[in-house]
Amino acid sequence: MHxxxxxxxxxxxxxxxxxxxxxxxxxxxxxSIVNPYDLFSLEEALRLRDExxxxxxxxxxxxxxxxxSLRKCLTYGSDRAVLLTDRFFAGSDTLATSFAxxxxxxxxxxxxxxxxxxxxxxxxxxxxxxxxxxGVAKRLDLLQLxxxxxxxxxxxxxxxxxVERRAEGGTQTLVTRLPCLVTxxxxxxxxxxxxxxDALRAARAEIVTWSAKDAGIEDVTKCxxxxxxxxVKRVFAPAPRSEKAAAVPxxxxxxxxxxxxxxxxxxxxxxxxxxxxxxxxxx
Ligand code: FAD
Numbered sequence: 001m002h003x004x005x006x007x008x009x010x011x012x013x014x015x016x017x018x019x020x021x022x023x024x025x026x027x028x029x030x031x032s033i034v035n036p037y038d039l040f041s042l043e044e045a046l047r048l049r050d051e052x053x054x055x056x057x058x059x060x061x062x063x064x065x066x067x068x069s070l071r072k073c074l075t076y077g078s079d080r081a082v083l084l085t086d087r088f089f090a091g092s093d094t095l096a097t098s099f100a101x102x103x104x105x106x107x108x109x110x111x112x113x114x115x116x117x118x119x120x121x122x123x124x125x126x127x128x129x130x131x132x133x134x135g136v137a138k139r140l141d142l143l144q145l146x147x148x149x150x151x152x153x154x155x156x157x158x159x160x161x162x163v164e165r166r167a168e169g170g171t172q173t174l175v176t177r178l179p180c181l182v183t184x185x186x187x188x189x190x191x192x193x194x195x196x197x198d199a200l201r202a203a204r205a206e207i208v209t210w211s212a213k214d215a216g217i218e219d220v221t222k223c224x225x226x227x228x229x230x231x232v233k234r235v236f237a238p239a240p241r242s243e244k245a246a247a248v249p250x251x252x253x254x255x256x257x258x259x260x261x262x263x264x265x266x267x268x269x270x271x272x273x274x275x276x277x278x279x280x281x282x283x
Contacts (some may be wrong), residue, residue, distance in 0.1 A: 001044040001054030001156055004105055004115040005078070006136065007038040009062050009069040010126045014252040024091045024225075033068045037074075037121025041184040044151050044189045046077050055079040057108055057115070061089055061100050067207050075194035075200035082108060085211040088220040092227035095129070098135025100223055105140060117154075117161065118142060127150055127237050128185075137217045139183035145176060146183045148216065154178075 013031040019026050060066045061084040070081035083269040084104045092100065093208045109115060118140070120133030137144035150164040152173065161180060164174040194202070211219050221227060250257045250265045266273050 001049060001053050001117070002057070002113045002115045003048060003054065003075070003110060003117045003155075004057045004059055004123075005038065005045045005058050005119040006101055006132070007042065007058050007073055008035045008068060008121075008132075008246070009033070009060060009066040009126050010035045010124050022091070032069065033066065034072055034125045035121055035126075035235050037123060037125075037184065037186050038184055039191045040188050041119035041121050041182070042073055042076060042078065043189045044182075044184055045117070045190065047189070048117070048151065048154055049079075052154060054116075057112060058084060059084065059101065059104055059108065061085070061092070061097060061104065063090075064209075067209070070207050071202050071205070076192060076198045076207050077194055077198045080112065080208065081210045082210065083093040083243045084210050084212075084215055086223075088212045088217075091228060092136055092223060094129050094131035094225050095229065095231045096227035098132050098139055099227060100212070100215070100217065101132065102136050102139035103217050104210065105136065107215045109208065114179065116156065116177070116178045120181065120183045122147065122183050122185050133181060133183040140181070143176045144183070145174060145180060147185055148182050148228035149185050149188045151182075227277065 009032045012033040042056070042058065048054075049056050056078045057080040058070055058078045059082045060070055062069075064083070064085050066085065067083050069083075070083055074081055082104065084100060088098070089100055105118060118136065120136065122133070123130035124132075133144065133180065134144055136142075137231065145163050145165065146159075147166045148163045149166045149171070152162040152164055154161050156178070159178045160175055160179055162173065162175045163181075163182065165174055166185060212223060215225065246264065246268075247263050248257075250260070
């Protein structure tokens, strides 16, 4: 079995600070952790590997510092870690994120063997959209199982996976073909503590680091801000005003200055006086 687990490094707090101008996450000064949902996915992947053999690869797209979260996942027992990092990815929304991750998973398949299962968490605690897992499944044409609370059985020979899915008012038991993508709910297992052996191995492990080009992404306009329609709109501030604002001289006498200011405003917007009179009549 080859299992890929997508993990995201997220700020360790719910107080997400978003840049007032670029609308992108301001990560400086906020400690980072592995997205909690992703640890439950990782535990499920490690359990399957322990039971059936094979390897677990953890993958993240993020800044170079995201390697700390990958190394953390190695201490739990993951076999390999891949960091997808490039300035082209900055400011990605879920569309651009799923595009980049899907391409990286293709490259992982070519390099280390096609994955039988791709795991993602149900959502992240910062972006909170729950869109990336399904987006990756769609782009890789994988069957997707969402809101999964338990992996019941996996039969690599028969190429089937049986899961329990949390549904409205109950639980569904579903069987699907491999390969597939699974998004795991939180709290569905007990995340293990890594062994000393894993901790030592993690400290020395080489993290595979790929740029967009290394991952085989040729069209970088589908990445980052340029590939993110839900962010671009918020980035373009309104066009700067062409004419300069008029200066109104002040005498220092408040009442006279206020009258001068109102006269200047009404001179520029004559309809305003009629509107205000109409409004006042309606109150
Ligand atoms: P989700 O879709 O919630 O994540 C689900 C799972 O996908 C995760 O558990 C993880 O397994 C996997 N995953 C997600 N991101 C990565 C990654 N970078 N590397 C590896 N695996 C990953 N983007 C939008 O498109 N629309 C928005 O409305 C939006 N709002 C945002 C609001 C805030 C406050 C913030 C901080 C970000 C927002 N973003 C939004 C950007 C969004 O965080 C990124 O696109 C992000 O990489 C994926 O979205 P998500 O965090 O919502 O992931």
